[in-house]
Amino acid sequence: MFFNSLSFALFLPAVFLLYWFVFNKTKSTQNLILILASYYFYSCWDWRFLFLLVFSTFLDYYTGIRIEKAKTETARKFWFWLSIAVNLGFLGIFKYYNFFAASFSELVNGFGLQTSPLLLNVILPVGISFYTFHGLSYVIDIYLKRIKAEYNFIDYSLFVSYFPLLVAGPIERATHLLPQVKVKRSFDFEKAKEGIYQIIWGLVKKVVIADTCATYANAIFDNYESMNSLSLLLGTVYFAFQIYGDFSGYSDMALGMSKLFGLDLLRNFNYPYFSRDIAEFWRRWHISLSTWFRDYLYIPLGGSSGGMAMKIRNTFVIFLVSGFWHGANWTFIAWGFINALYFLPLLLLKKNRSNMETVSLYWNWSSLKVILSMISTFALTCLAWIFFRAKSIGEAFDYIGRIFTNQSFLPQYLENERYSYEIILLIIAFILVEWNSRTQTEPISGRYSWVKVTLCIMAIIALGTYSDYKEFIYFQF
């Protein structure tokens, strides 16, 4: 059941009505209906993995209590490491085992020994990386005595399994979501209205921008050997907007529908393609994951408190782990490594926190510099996306090589019977809308909101891509 499917369009209003009109008596009944809805939502993907989700929830719930109640440090550590090991164990088996087995086999074969890896025939449970990270942050926070353990299983389950964030985030923190779950929610019209606007804008990003770009990006990436330089360049730009529209569109819809239930989720994107350097990009892209790695990996590793060497090491560690989090493939690791390389000069020059304020432009030379820095950051990001999108690192290098060696910049007719340049105007229009609303969460609120809503709905109906249905990219992670 996808957010942009007809079945979800029936599911969401049904849950909304039950939540506010039938189960509205106490916070427990509110939480109960959301939990039931979340489990139903998850079982629509694959009911078998519901057991995994419930087990994972119970594990962290129970170990959290045991950590808090432990009388000795040894017991505290035992329950903590048990939770970490089981959580990462599940992630390892379902997501990474085959990758490690195949890579090990390849390595051994490289030494002349013939081995065939013992691969598992398992499918990746949808959302496992997200709900595992929810649980991990909760247990770590209890272990570090930042929060108290949650004793109400329903409340805790809702924190882990809340359907808007269950399959693709944002990765919530117990400190942020649990306090909201602990109180009865009252209906807030303004918040619900904002939520509807955010859902509509999320849909625009998904079906108008991401899926349209995907049609072109796929035609270019899947046939990159026959594409000319212009098409290859456009392919990277299209993929950049595909993945942004897809993931941030999903996040917008998740945040928006959560507002309908009176719950605020963490913001996940903040106009990342207007970043002036890579450090700023990572403060604006997939924020809930970046801050998760910052708080639970970078800082425990020593963060920036040590010398420059430690900073560099820790930066590389979090980028490589972040890449690996996305998927068990060397391409994601390469993507993480490239981003770490981009980060390196900023670290060395101590400029990684230089662009903290919202970007503004005026009619002067310094604004030209800002524009150039935004364009160059976007170009670097696109270059890294090639590794993210390619099937192998070799293919990514080949793709990049062809951009420079082909030297043809003529419009090209793609396999899907479209010209490669056809959606440039759509992307420019999208950039302009995003630019004008960069201080807001979505562009619809404010003056003329009804005009803007009408235009957005019109874009969804008329410009959306529907016949060639595309899943949300981040569901696979």
Next chain:
Amino acid sequence: MKYFFLFFLRILIITLLLLVVLDLVYTKVYLKSSNRGKIDYVYNSQAQQYDVVVLGSSRANNHFVAPLFEEKGLKTFNYGMSGGHLFEASLLLKLMVERQYTIKNVILEADLNLSNEQMADGIASKFLPYIHNSKTIEKHFSSQKDFNQLFYIPFYRYVDFETRIGFREMFFNCIHKRTVHLDNLGYYPLGKNPNANMKNDLTNLKPLHNKYYEEIKQICKANNINLIVVMTPMCTNTKGLDYFEKVRQFYPEIHNYENAVEGDQYFSSCGHMNDRGARKFTAIIIKDFFNK
């Protein structure tokens, strides 16, 4: 909550109004279109006179060289549509009759396409803009399982077949951007294709008593049109060629020209002859059926 429901109701009303308005606008544009493809060309045309009309799939579109018929004095147009099935061929013929075309002969390519009665989404969708303006189209689609959605939900058809009749196609119609579909009197010549797959396996294909083929026969009979039904050539390396014999057992009136042109030098892919092959084949057809 009351305010929220009113707010939501307004959004629903806006959405519904947009669906209706966009449906009207798109349909209006398609009603003025006549140079994008064979369907809009026929739909928006007046009565015409033809000695020969060619119908069928790409194996008609790429195989019958309409200009060769013209050279022999036969006014011809190739209405074969790549990817089309007999569902679309039948409907196109109905529209021609409805527009009082005078047709002496219909050459129908009926071979591989006899094996299914499904509509070909990519081609059939091109009729859908006119579904509210033509009883013939409405009736033809009425047996389709999603007819109610296509007919009654405004704009549904433009969303469902967005790659074929969606915004992009509507926009090109608006600016009167031409396609090549109507060039060469509808015939689309294929060249050499070095990467073509010169193999085909027809062993799993089974001819049906095809409803739409029967319809075409009836239309021709009712309108005194001479119907010539032919099976067209396949490349050398084709398995299951007895399929053509099975077709003959079902429909003895269908002429088997499967082996009329032999040799892969005449083919662009296994099921499609190149221009050289098509010319050779067309010459045989003209000689056999028109004695010219």
